[in-house]
Amino acid sequence: MHKIVFAFFLFSLSSRLLMAQETQIKGFADVQTGAFEDHEKKTSHGFGLGQLDLFTTSQIDEKTTFLSEVVFEGEASGETAVDIERLIIRRYITDYLNISAGKLHTPIGYWSNAYHHGTLIQPTISRPDAVQFEDHGGSLPIHQVGIQFDGSGISKAGFYYNLMLSNGLSKGNVNTGLYTNPMALTFQIGIEPVDNLKFFAGCYFNQMKAGNSTYQGVILPRNTNYTMPNAGMAYLGKNFEVIAEAFNIMTKMDSIGRYQAWKGFLYAGFTRYRVMPYAVLNVAQFDKGNQYFIPQNLVGGILGVRYKFSSTSLLKLEFAANQLDHLSSPAQEEMHFLNARSVTLQYSIGF
């Protein structure tokens, strides 16, 4: 409760302080209903609140912008969780160099940076497994606190790049500036040779100390080097869109060994008038005995259709099914969620 009051206080304070600049407060919200069957074939159904996503943007001066994104989300316990999902101060230097500092979405792949928490903008209800948020069972570093350098539109090939130095994967003090573990380095390069078609590749590097916990709650037995090369493409045309991304997570633990994991997804959708049917294929493959992840191979898919009433009002109907190899850690509630079938109807708006 205190967190919510504090978040509201912060939000209103920042709004007032920034009133002098060109500040806008906008938001996204969604409501949904559906049915869900878990890995033990237990079914449930009902209505649900999605995320209430409030974001503030401001033109601080000619070259500086500010963005904050605060998300309120109902939890299974009945409590409401509040998170500062993004807080970015961005300074324009040239068209080929911008500097952003704060809490950002890590520049890995396309989906993670194009679609944040507002489901209105996201093409699907569920994010692909590979780019799922950390607090929704995801295992990749989607949010990071640090500094990023980026530039775009370089040369006729539309070359762009992102370079980020951030607090790494280890839990604890990632937001406070009192982070004691090694920093993470992320880079991404890409081209946009024709309008709306992008090819990109990059890598995320981090070292983690023994005793630290991963996003999935695994306590690392040894110091670990984490390297994640990734690549993909995205085409978002008027009537057709496709996004394909692959992530190779290599973890090397001192005196234990090297493990690999692969995650990837393929999304495709067609637009006909205001209706867009779409499909997503999710795949995850882990080395046997992988000690960094809870290693559950996954094959899953989503079939859905969305109907656009307007640019700020959208209806989506989605059927999702995932199959995990086995479930080694019943305590992982979020992982249970992955191993399930569901049908969901969601109405999302922007305001």
Place this chain on the structure above:
Amino acid sequence: MKHTLSLFILLSTGFLLNSSTPKEMQGSEIVVVLNPNNPVTSMTAGEVKLMWLRKIKKRWPQLKKNIKPVDRSHSCTERDQFYNKILDMSADEVETYFIQKQYQNAEKPPEKFSSEKEVIDFVSNEPGAIGFVSSAVAHASKDRVRIVFSF
């Protein structure tokens, strides 16, 4: 199989040609206007599109000011023509495009005005502005704005 392949190649070529050929600009009822302090004197349709959408450049290179696109708040002939002929986008697509840009990078969406007079007032006062109005209105305000493209 051969016929299917030929048809596929023909359709793909047609699609590529269609998407890469600039649209023919007909008539001269709508004009694109800049602030007179902006050193740019003429633009092509492609440049107007890139600048107005702030797609590659965020600032005018010589002026060293932010590009500030100016839009109309409601559907009107000028806006419909501009979206259709220059941007090749629907009103929904333009709205979604700027929502996404704002959501990703805090980029400010276009200033919107309900009348052409307000567009002229804003462009004449704002060095980085780029807007569109009817040719008659622009010519009546020739000393306040610079016409750089007409269609």
